[in-house]
Amino acid sequence: MVTFELAPGEARVIRDLGAFVESEVVPLQERYQPMFDHEGVGILPEGTLHPDLLRASRELRRRSAKEGFYAMHLPEEMGGRGVSFCGLLQAHKEVFRHGLGFTLSVLATIEGPSRMLGSLDAQQRRRWLDPLVRGEKTTCFALTEPGAGSDVRNIQTRARQEGDEWVIDGTKMFITNGPYADFAQVFARTSDEDGLGSLTAFLVEKGTPGFTVGETLETIANNGLPCELRFEACRVPQESVIGGVGEGFFHALTNINDTRIQNGGMAIGLAQFCLDRTVEYVTQRTAFGKPVAKYQGVSFPLADSMTELRAAEALATWAAWRIDSGESAIQETSMTKLYCTEMLWDVADRCIQAHGAVGVLRRAQIERVLRWARVMRIWEGTSEIQRMTIAKTMGL
Numbered sequence: 001m002v003t004f005e006l007a008p009g010e011a012r013v014i015r016d017l018g019a020f021v022e023s024e025v026v027p028l029q030e031r032y033q034p035m036f037d038h039e040g041v042g043i044l045p046e047g048t049l050h051p052d053l054l055r056a057s058r059e060l061r062r063r064s065a066k067e068g069f070y071a072m073h074l075p076e077e078m079g080g081r082g083v084s085f086c087g088l089l090q091a092h093k094e095v096f097r098h099g100l101g102f103t104l105s106v107l108a109t110i111e112g113p114s115r116m117l118g119s120l121d122a123q124q125r126r127r128w129l130d131p132l133v134r135g136e137k138t139t140c141f142a143l144t145e146p147g148a149g150s151d152v153r154n155i156q157t158r159a160r161q162e163g164d165e166w167v168i169d170g171t172k173m174f175i176t177n178g179p180y181a182d183f184a185q186v187f188a189r190t191s192d193e194d195g196l197g198s199l200t201a202f203l204v205e206k207g208t209p210g211f212t213v214g215e216t217l218e219t220i221a222n223n224g225l226p227c228e229l230r231f232e233a234c235r236v237p238q239e240s241v242i243g244g245v246g247e248g249f250f251h252a253l254t255n256i257n258d259t260r261i262q263n264g265g266m267a268i269g270l271a272q273f274c275l276d277r278t279v280e281y282v283t284q285r286t287a288f289g290k291p292v293a294k295y296q297g298v299s300f301p302l303a304d305s306m307t308e309l310r311a312a313e314a315l316a317t318w319a320a321w322r323i324d325s326g327e328s329a330i331q332e333t334s335m336t337k338l339y340c341t342e343m344l345w346d347v348a349d350r351c352i353q354a355h356g357a358v359g360v361l362r363r364a365q366i367e368r369v370l371r372w373a374r375v376m377r378i379w380e381g382t383s384e385i386q387r388m389t390i391a392k393t394m395g396l
Contacts, residue, residue: 004317010087017069018094021106024063028056029101033363054180058135060105061112065135069106071113073258078118078125079133085261085320092265093313097272100368109262111138111177116185116201116254119243128183128203140181142172142204142229143252149174150385152187152199152249157231159188159200164238166190166202168210168231176379178227179213182206186231187248199248203240210234221375257323259380260333264316267340267376270369271309271347277366278302278351281358292354301350309347312340331393338386345373 006014035050064070073088074080083091095103108114113132120129131137148154157170168188178184183205191198204211214228243251279302282293292298319332348370352359360367377383 004086004321006084006087006090010083010090013068013072013081013083014087014090014094016067017072017091017106020064020067020069021095021098021103024060025095025102025106026098028060029099029103032056032101057102057105060102061138062135064106065133070108070135071133073108074113074115074133075118078113078115079130080113085257085323086317088258089261089265089268089316089320092262093269093272096266096269097276098269099273099365100270100372107262108132110141110259111181114255115258116242116251118254119247119251124203124239131182137182138177138180140175140177140184140229141255142175142178142184142186144174145171146173150381152252153194153196155187155189155199157186157188159190159202161190162235165235166238166240168202168204168234168236170231171214172229172231174217174226175229176226178229179216179225184211184229185242186229187252188231190245190248196249197246199252200245201242201248201251202236203242204231204234204236208234208236219375221372256381257329257333260337261316261320261323263376263380264312264319264336264340267344267373268309268313268316270372271305271312271344274348274351274366274369275302275305275309277364278354282354298354302354305347305350308343312336312343315339331390334381334386334389334393337381338383338390341373341376342383345370345377348373 005011032053035053061070068081069091071079072081072083072091074082076082091107095106112135113129117125117129117132132139143152143155145155145157147156157168157172159166159168161167168186170188172178172184172186175184183203186202186204187199188202189198190200210232211234212230212232214230216225216227219226242248279293282298282302283291285292287295315332316336319329319336322329322332348366351366352364352370355364355366358364362368381389
């Protein structure tokens with residue numbers, strides 16, 4: 001019999017996580033809300049995050065790691081708690097139903113430890129992975145280039161071997177957490193062959209000669225501040241290789257299921273956040289002698305939104321269960337990334353409309369979710385790429 005219930009131990013972890021967010025994260029977000037309201041997400045004129053936000057975010061990440069939440073998705077041998085994909089989905093839903101802000105520091109995503117790093121040897125783990133698990137350091141995933149996003153076969157960054165070292169040359173673009181990462185996971189071409197086996201992944205520490213952070217890029221969401229990374233005759237030792245030479249693409253693939261489930265959970269949680277705030281507002285706001293919730297022009301779009309939210313939740317749960325059952329679930333995870341992020345965009349837009357003029361105010365916090373949702377439809381594989389993947393699994 002198919003059951004989507006979490007094991008008692010995992011259910012307890014999610015309950016503890018919810019209590020942690022209520023006690024540690026929500027008060028912090030309320031404290032810094034004026035900064036979010038007046039400066040978006042605390043962006044300074046020079047294009048950097050406010051130091052108070054950075055400091056608070058880092059402290060929260062370390063507290064979450066100490067409590068065992070930050071890296072819960074990793075196997076126990078990597079320092080995690082071995083939480084299943086169904087548990088990972090529930091964790092992201094639980095965190096992001098509290099909105100955007102310091103919720104982004106509670107669970108590891110692109111800036112933190114990933115299953116891909118399970119291919120590191122013992123010495124590499126002590127140097128690179130363990131500090132990530134403890135929340136002491138962060139990383140960035142340097143795959144995208146100015147001319148190569150979803151088309152990883154077109155990556156132009158090169159790495160050539162000279163003795164016991166590798167020399168990296170190239171430029172990466174739109175790298176989330178790039179300005180603040182302690183080290184980068186850099187994907188470079190190590191062979192002239194056209195196949196996917198021509199890519200290798202390297203660990204490059206901040207401050208390595210030839211490795212510089214280029215332009216910081218302010219986006220519509222303005223969270224994480226992606227940037228350009230430049231590598232000019234950047235030399236790294238042989239022990240900086242992740243796994244083996246030519247395995248870069250296959251290591252990157254290990255992150256796909258994680259990130260798509262994470263994106264699904266985030267989108268579902270944020271949609272719930274928008275609906276909770278909107279229902280509260282429309283049941284209190286009156287127009288023409290009665291609450292605006294009593295008008296079908298308001299209530300019907302919200303009813304559609306709740307229906308789509310539950311459909312997204314069911315789809316994401318099915319995808320997570322398939323992965324936990326040992327299936328590749330390529331179609332289901334692509335559907336999850338596609339449907340959940342598109343759903344969030346639609347729900348946030350309807351919730352803003354239900355608020356009227358109040359909805360576009362920053363203090364309502366929903367416009368921030370809408371901007372974030374717009375970016376979610378692009379990162380980690382655009383909606384169009386997901387549709388291409390789904391079509392291929394259908395034999396089209």
